[in-house]
Amino acid sequence: MPSGSDAAVAAVTCRQLVKRYPDVLAVAGIELTVLAGECMAVLGPNGAGKTTTVEMIEGLTAPTSGEIAVFGNVWGRSRKDDRAIRGMLGVQLQETHFQEKLTVLETIALFASFYETTRAATELMALVALESKADARVGKLSGGQKQRLALACALVGKPRLLCLDEPTTGLDPQSRRQIWEIVEAFKAEGGTILLTTHYMEEAARLADRVAIMDHGKLIALDTPTALIASLGAEDIVEVLADRELSQARLDALPGVSSAKSEAREGGVRVRLSVVDISQTLPALLALAAASGTRLDGLVTHRATLEDVFVHHTGRALRDG
Amino acid sequence: MVEPTPTSAEGGRRRGALATLVVARIRMFLREPASIFWVFAFPAILAIALGTAFRDQPPEPPRIGIPTDGTALTAVDLASLGTAAKGETASLHGPKVILEESPRAVLDEALRKGRIDVIVIPGEAPDSVVYRFDPQRSEARLARLVVDDVIQRGRGRIDHASISDATEMPKGARYIDFLLPGLIAMNLMGSALWGVGYGMVQERSKKLMRRFATTPLTKTAFLSSYVLSRLVFLAIEVAFLVGFGSLVFDVNVAGSVALVFGVALVGVLSFTGFAVLCASRTPSVEVVSGFINALTMPMWLLSGTFFSYERFPEAIQPIIKALPLTALNDALRGVINDGAGLLDIAPQLGVLAGWGLFAFALGVRLFRWR
Secondary structure (H helix, E strand, O other): OOOOOOOOEEEEEEEEEEEOOOEEEEEEEEEEEEOOOEEEEEEEOOOOOOOHHHHHHHHOOOOOOOOOOOOOOOOOOHHHHHHHHHHHEEEEOOOOOOOOOOOOHHHHHHHHHOOOOOOOOHHHHOOOOHHHHOOOOOOOHHHHHHHHHHHHHHHOOOOOOOEOOOOOOOOOOOHHHHHHHHHHHHOOOOOOEEEOOOHHHHHHHHOEEEEEEEOOOEEEOOOHHHHHHOOOOEEEEEEEEEOOHHHHHHHHOOOOOEEEEEEOOOEEEEEEEEEOOHHHHHHHHHHHHHHOOOOEEEEEEEHHHHHHHHHOOOOOOOHH | OOOOOOOEEEEOOOHHHHHHHHHHHHHHOOOOHHHHHHHHHHHHHHHHHHHHHHHOOOOOOOOEEEEOOOOOOOHHHHHHHHHHHHHHOOOOOOOOOEEEEOOOOHHHHHHHOOOOEEEEOOOOOOEEEEEOOOOOOOOHHHHHHHHHHHHHHHHHOOOOOOOOOOOOOOOOOOOHHHHHHHHHHHHHHHHHHHHHHHHHHHHHOHHHHHHHHOOOOOOHHHHHHHHHHHHHHHHHHHHHHHHHHHHHHOOOOOOHHHHHHHHHHHHHHHHHHHHHOOOOOOHHHHHHHHHHHEEEHHHHHHHOOOOOOOOHHHHHHHHHHHHHHHHHHHHHHHHHHOOOOOOHHHHHHHHHHHHHHHHHHHHHHHHOOO
């Protein structure tokens, strides 16, 4: 596991980062280090503070308190620092509408003109599979093509740090895979990536480490494998019972590492993290039969990052 | 990863951020048919419409009401009015007066609505006459003088001085001569405010400004790109309207054409300053439209675009003269109509530059990327 104490290879360091809006504490004191060359995914439901955190790292939002360094330059310390960071940053915002009257090539060339060192537009358009659209107006592009153009504009200044805020939200599976391949290619060249998402597969596929945020706080940070292992379970069993089963009896089932019950429409949703499903399932069915409880919609699956999130917050990621 | 180096390795010399942004803005403008209409077609149509409406129009003769009920006017007065209405005594064009004979109640109503100018009624004393008219209307006051002249002469008044009229007006004093510089000024103000103000707010609401803010692009280069792209269109707009006026209406520039462009340049820079101020923090195009309308509407009225601002009360003349559009109108009319030189219009240029610098400085200070 990489260690955050090695300052020489830190791409981003956030210290005691706080953002307070008049009505809400969006980010409540975050310590976060992104290592050079890694892909860090920030996971969390809407309103968890992901976007606010990333926007502070991008220099768009001034922190209420705390400090952010990007490759050793500190935001707001001097004009020189700010300018140096902007030169190293490639950004894709959650929603940017490029000028619809400009063509793909003109848009890329416009962003290229802002940077001192750039990638050739033709090479970039090939990378994001938009060569055939070079002279097409931006207004005529599909959602996936616009998103790839946004990625091309983020990459045009040869960034060392690529910040992507929900890069594939609302895209079809094929467009999503295209975006992932571009991000992986950037990483293969040694680039650092900070990514927010609420798609589990996206974090699992792209991220070296995952930071889980909720209510403006960092509640877990580790590699996907380690996070899942921390559940102490390999499988998850979910079932809807028509009456409540006692917590003590659920905990006592063989092979169960943790059990949670939650009242739902039509009964009680029971969720078990289990180590050995072959022991747990028969015992669960026996328990239900003995107490005259009807079970419905039984589902089992391998533990995922989603389960890690539910374990820490008691809510599903997409519940918001 | 490649470390940033101060020069671009590939592609040879690249255009800088400012030049690229300016070119992009010009392209965007040219690809927007609606903006072409507002900048070029609209002022041309307005000039044709107003220029035609006010071209060589003979003055309307006064309309005189004569009651058909109640006491009648004397036969002498009726005869001289009748003669005047036939046009035999008219020295200029057509009849001297137009008579309308109706019952008194109908005439009063027509007078109230401005369809007739004066009602002639017999007075209480023998041979006396009453003129009934609205002294607020200049047409009515003129009509009263004309009808009095007709009646007094009819009753035997002798004019002692011999009179001859000289009515050929010099070039440059027609309404279209007055109107065209006003239209140029209005157009420059409109295209500077709408082009820059609307453009800025649109880029903010599209979140494109925020995207720019994460790049090394500077605020100065970003704001300057709006101003510079306006200047390109300024040259085209002014050349078009001056050429149009000369070809269609024979409105020629009495002074230096270069100075016309110079005045336009100062004017556009000034209004671009206002645009940057209006759009410095404005989140939506609706709000910025409100700001721009609130700024332009009063100036269209007060600053003498369509008629001379000297008609407004003396008390507000200093305020009117301090408005940037008034200064631009006066400077353009000075050069185009009166052949004024740089020194003659220096005060107006000073007013424009002062406003522009003030608004731009405030706008840059207030400006936010988000």
